[in-house]
Amino acid sequence: MSELVPITVARGDGIGPEIMDATLRVLQAAGARIAPEFIEIGEQQYLAGHSSGIAPQAWDSLRRTRVFLKGPITTPQGGGYKSLNVTIRKTLGLYANVRPCVSYAPFVRTLHPKMNLVIVRENEEDLYAGIEHRQTDEVFQCLKLITRPGCEKIVRYAFEYARRHGRRKVTCMTKDNIMKMTDGLFHRVFDEIASDYPEIETEHLIIDIGAARLATRPERFDVIVTPNLYGDILSDIAAELTGSVGLAPSANIGDHVAMFEAIHGSAPDIAGKGIANPSGLLLAAVLMLVHIGQPAVAETIHNAWLRTIEDGVHTAELHGTLSIGRPFGSMDFADAVIERLGQRPEKLAPVSYGDAPAAAPRAPLPRAPQARPRAAKALVGVDVFVHAAGVSADFLAGQLVALTVPPLHLQMITNRGVKVWPGGFPETFCTDHWRCRFVGPDGSPITHADILALLQALVARGIDVIKTENLCTFDGERGYALGQGQ
């Protein structure tokens, strides 16, 4: 028997303590080799003046154990309180949000009785980096950032997850028919990494079609990996489709720390009554056990839980015609799961996580980003964004052409991405925000000093330059999109 794995546990607020106690009782009975360390988070910590709901010393435990089983918390009313989850995710670099979404028909009502899928959502980048600027009277901008190491980490995690959890297919969803560079990178990395997992089937869907398929035929999916924003939307759709948001677990995975929790809240209205369903947290603990390399225990608990549900052992919120007796309380439910340890479900599909630990306890996850040779980067131009109200494209172009400093020359102007000079269309509606592309002769390299000389000339004439974007090639390949109509 291997040594106990230290884990950090927070009971949380509301129903948190009772469902955590029920969960830990099942884990202990099933022989999970864990050594819990308890920390305090949530309402009392917020009210004690810790703006993120966690005391400074609690971080020590998280950083030491690197595994966090978290109960739901209550954020007090009123301003100034920061989201604990966002703080933990950003601070500890939890790059993967993992959401299994499973139907348990006929025990839970759903229009989609056969679904059993997992959303693996990138959790750190995309539009959620929160870099926004107002640039003119009319125009606001948010940066969407997609990075190669970010893509590599999340895509590799999705394939590793599929392998560890016995799943057969990974679907990637992006909008790379429109965003050829950013979403194109995500798709390209997906194809690259897929080749390391030949036993796993792969597919790519454009996000609009993919979301529509998910909403109408969720049973066709297994694992879905996708950038942050799409994953946010898809994981809420999928959870709702199962009809059982209250049973759903989630994991947030980083290189250093991983956090496991139910997706439901602290339900203060039923707190302390001992009637809450511990299933979401128990299934989160199952994810945790696989993560720390105890898949056999995870499998035993998960199958016993499935058997418990199909035997009609239900807490109050699931109670219906397929339930036996009166609604079970949290602890009685846990005892019913414990009685069934070693049994498998007969109506619902059993799970299988394999025999051997998929990863040594506390070993870091495979670190995807590899040192890659740096590309030869050449500066070939600059997009200068200008704030100018009440002018025409031709007028602005005339001004800019007169001011341009060799070797740069004005190649085009776009407004909201549509080319308006040279050769614009009379119907194009123009805002006060102009993207003016300057390049060197015949695509030859320029210098940062050339750009500064241009900016100097523009600023000296009172042109309101609001931002710049350099145009570069990488190993000779164009690192910028052409304008519509260019």
Add this chain to the structure above:
Amino acid sequence: MSELVPITVARGDGIGPEIMDATLRVLQAAGARIAPEFIEIGEQQYLAGHSSGIAPQAWDSLRRTRVFLKGPITTPQGGGYKSLNVTIRKTLGLYANVRPCVSYAPFVRTLHPKMNLVIVRENEEDLYAGIEHRQTDEVFQCLKLITRPGCEKIVRYAFEYARRHGRRKVTCMTKDNIMKMTDGLFHRVFDEIASDYPEIETEHLIIDIGAARLATRPERFDVIVTPNLYGDILSDIAAELTGSVGLAPSANIGDHVAMFEAIHGSAPDIAGKGIANPSGLLLAAVLMLVHIGQPAVAETIHNAWLRTIEDGVHTAELHGTLSIGRPFGSMDFADAVIERLGQRPEKLAPVSYGDAPAAAPRAPLPRAPQARPRAAKALVGVDVFVHAAGVSADFLAGQLVALTVPPLHLQMITNRGVKVWPGGFPETFCTDHWRCRFVGPDGSPITHADILALLQALVARGIDVIKTENLCTFDGERGYALGQGQ
């Protein structure tokens, strides 16, 4: 009787000619006051060397009539052919994509028999402006642009549509809990314009929750208005949920021109057999008639069509146990609709578009963007983005602090939006892409020349500046987001 309204008509490819003939036959019999002008688009035009599938002279007709009823087209295999729809949308500024999504249960199979909603999708801006740059070895960027006039146009169109089509509620969906400036603008404009339509109920949902509700309870929605990307995803979800993509019309609306079509393709496999269902195009023509101010004719046709469907008059692809006789051909189906002109459906819900023309024929739609007073804009800093591989945040900060030119000073550095200096976390994974924020003392204004002096100093020391974003206040209000942890 008012004069005939000229409209431009393209029969298109594949089944296009037969469904267009069927559609026009119904319009004529119903007394639509239209004068069609025919243009050629599609396969033959592509093959004749027009890269967007439309001959130059056809634009004259579109610009004159300003109303386009378009059959489906076939884009030839092989490269170099541009999307006709994207070309028309960008060229003519069709800012609104309108997609009614209606269930016709039990005549069309669906899990959601009661849905009847319209997606009004912004069609020009957001991430679809196509402005992408690769900035470092690791990082790719796409700009999300949201403009006040863009928001005003689409939101006002949605409310005008609701009013003309007798709809009672408009739901706005954004992600403004994360993107407080860009999506926040869309939400704010929605609230502003809603006050002009007190008879219409309004609500706002965060897009992830909204999409989940749409996927599980579409019957709760009426009109949904949303930015481009979300609208793309939602309109595919909604169309699939109805189970009747083949019956669905769409409109693309601009200030100058509006285009109406079925959402299905040219179906070359059944072309020329006279068996295609003309319903998608016929319902597109209904949208067109309301748009050009002939709502009474539109209502007559739409109700006759609903009666036809519920009477069991079905083309081949809908044929089933509720159908009468053998499958109807395209023209026989049109004749069946014509026989029922003046009748209303008894099982399906009838439509009502009101009595009076909602807009004079060919009058421009209400032009939302209003001249607004320009804000007092003050430059207070700059975000300089730097490409630097293999360095720590502290090392980079040391370099930058040494180079900084008064009055600017380095305030913070973030990597993928997470603050890494001062006071970063050891777990934060850093890419080679650093956002370095410089501001003046105590938030006091700076000048463009100050920024140029800073850039000059950085570039002179070989710092690879990849882009800048000015930090401004507008009427004293901060025009940029704070860094996470700032």
